[in-house]
Amino acid sequence: MKQNIYDLNLEELQEKIIEFGEKKYRAKQIFDAIFPCGINSIYDIKNIPQNLQIKLDEKFEFVAAKIVKTKVSAIDNSVKFALKLLDDSIIESVILYAKDRRTLCLSSQVGCALNCAFCETAKMGFKRNLSSGEILYQLVVANNYLKNFGEKITNIVFMGMGEALSNFDNFEKAFFAIHDQKIFGIGTRKITVSTAGVIPSIKKLIERKIPVDLAISLNAATDKIRDEIMPINKKYPISQLLEISKEYAKEGDRKVMFEYVMISGKNDGENDAKQLVKLLKNIPCKLNLIPLNDCTNALVCSSEAQIEPFTKIIYDAGIRVMVRRSGGKDIGGACGQLAGNLT
Ligand code: SAH
Secondary structure (H helix, E strand, O other): OOEEHHHOOHHHHHHHHHHOOOOOHHHHHHHHHHOOOOOOOHHHOOOOOHHHHHHHHHHEEOOOEEEEEEEEOOOOOOEEEEEEEOOOOEEEEEEEEEOOEEEEEOOOEEEOOOOOOOOOHHHHOEEEEOOHHHHHHHHHHHHHHHHOOOOOOOEEEEOOOOOHHHOHHHHHHHHHHHHOOOOOOOOHHHEEEEEOOOHHHHHHHHHOOOOOEEEEEOOOOOHHHHHHHOHHHHOOOHHHHHHHHHHHHHHHOOOEEEEEEEEOOOOOOHHHHHHHHHHHOOOOEEEEEEEOOOOOOOOOEOOHHHHHHHHHHHHHOOOEEEEOOOOOHHHOOOOOOOOOOOO
8 A cells, every 4th residue: 555645754754765775865856846835646747757756656645535525605605624534534624714714623533432422523433543644635725725716724723623733743743744844834822732632632731841721621610520521531521621721831831722622511600610710710711602513412512691691700710711603603613623523
């Protein structure tokens, strides 16, 4: 099977090129051609000699996924791509528009192993990790789409299918390519990874000083409720999660974002809000409340009448809080809706 060219960093491609008996600088020429928008075939790179094109064609895949469906939201212009990978697995990514920002919500796994009660991706189960090249190729596809409008992706959120921090090495390799000036050149303050709370990986981010913004899906203010809706909480409970968040904020000198899906009658009462204030008040953070998007479970989104007083309690306690209105609801592209459903 051919290798996905996007899985290689520049040094690795240089080594391959030298193995082919060619000059190292050819690798840079290839990188300049394939990033940021991809190519249809190696034969599109005209400044590469034909004998090298043939060798590269034998060894490498230059089209790492095919777009099988593109859906554009009638509400907010969000664009969802369903991509078929070389092994026929389906993943999805979503472009979100906000003022001059073009944010790509990336997938990091095919499916997800964490089984959160409110999330549709959980229903797929876990199939496999994405390689770094498969993660990056989603960005290539999105940039190629936006090119038609004279635009490109400006921000990245690892909030699509899967748990990026359970796929640490590939996440890390993709992160550095996204940040690299010579590849995608997206600033570190514009790249966010969201996690359900894989604490050993958060520790690794700190140890390796990986300058990514961290979002933590808290979703409940007590272990009792969090255990019910996020099974990972039994392994990494709230107290440990808050402790590591504090450390992250301090070491990285950046605010941690907490995400909190609002589920009617489950986690949206006055007591939940007060408890949440207690948990967060000593952590440099901001809180995103996410009204539950439709899912096939018997969970219901909190009403405005519930969200409003909840938000006020948090706000009055001096915690930065906002309600996140997920983009792409009408195309199954909002938070928690990515399930590889092609209809
Ligand atoms: N595995 C990562 C990223 C995936 S989900 C994580 O857990 O953080 C990104 C965000 O969407 C998370 O905060 C998650 O709690 C939220 N989410 C999942 N399902 C949702 C739904 N049905 N409605 C609203 N938000 C949802």
